[in-house]
Amino acid sequence: MKTSKKNIFLNIAAIFMVAMFFSCTNDTKKVRDFLADKNLPIAVGKDVYHVYKDSGQVTSKLVAPVLNDFTNKGHAYNEFPNGIKIITFENDGKDSTTITGNYALTYTATRVSEIKGNVVVYNHTNKRRLETNQLFWDQREKYFFTEDGFRVTNITDTISGFGFESKQDLSKWLLKDITGQLEVQKEEL
Structure with missing residues (x-):
């Protein structure tokens, strides 16, 4: 008699588990829509370290404590x-440019990033440094721009202003509303 009660109990438990298993299916689209409606990320990454490659060559590294997808x-x-923190590599894999900031958004379709709060861009080759509170980075065009205050320094010069555009390697600048000190070479005629 004990075995039959035990078998009945196990059968009921098994049927209950199978019913629960088949009733717990979620449509992926419904889950995504639910998370989007609640303004929740679809995934969260902690201590992110991501390496980007192009044709087998490392082009950049991304390091972040938290990534919300x-x-x-x-x-x-x-x-x-x-x-x-983003480190870009050009010039035969040498450390080219480092970008850091307190907060960032990267839009997938346009590949434009907005980096905010203590933003620093440092070019390791020419020792040029850009500091600002907000920076937009067009990754496809390899181009930086801001309408916020900025300061650019290198070994001898410091330039400040409001409004800055340049290539990703901090060359070919377009500066707006500037002040600062520049060392210039006098040309001989």
């Missing part, structure tokens, strides 16, 4: 609420 939104983006 909002690719479930209409205009998909990634958020880095606790800061970001």
Whole structure:
């Protein structure tokens, strides 16, 4: 008699578990829509270290304490609420440019990033440094721009102003509303 009660109990438990298993299916689209409606990320990464490659060559590295993936939104983006560090590599794999900031958004479709709070861009080759509170980075065009205050320094010069555009390697500048000190060479005629 004991075995039959035990078998009945196990059968009921098995049927209950199978019923629960088949009733717990979620449509992926419904889950994504739910998360988007609640303004929740579809994924969260902690202590992110991502290496980007092109044709087998490392082109950049991204380091961030937290990455929130909002690719479930209409205009998909990634958020880095606790800061970001990006190191780009050009020139035969040498450390080219380092970009840091306290907060960042990167839009997937346009590949434009907005970096905010203590933004520093440092070119290791020519020792040029850009500091600002807000910077936009067009990754496709390899181009920086801001309408916020900025300061550019290198070994001998310091330039400040409001409004800055340049290539990703901090060359070919377009500076607006500037002040500062520049060392110039006098040309002989």
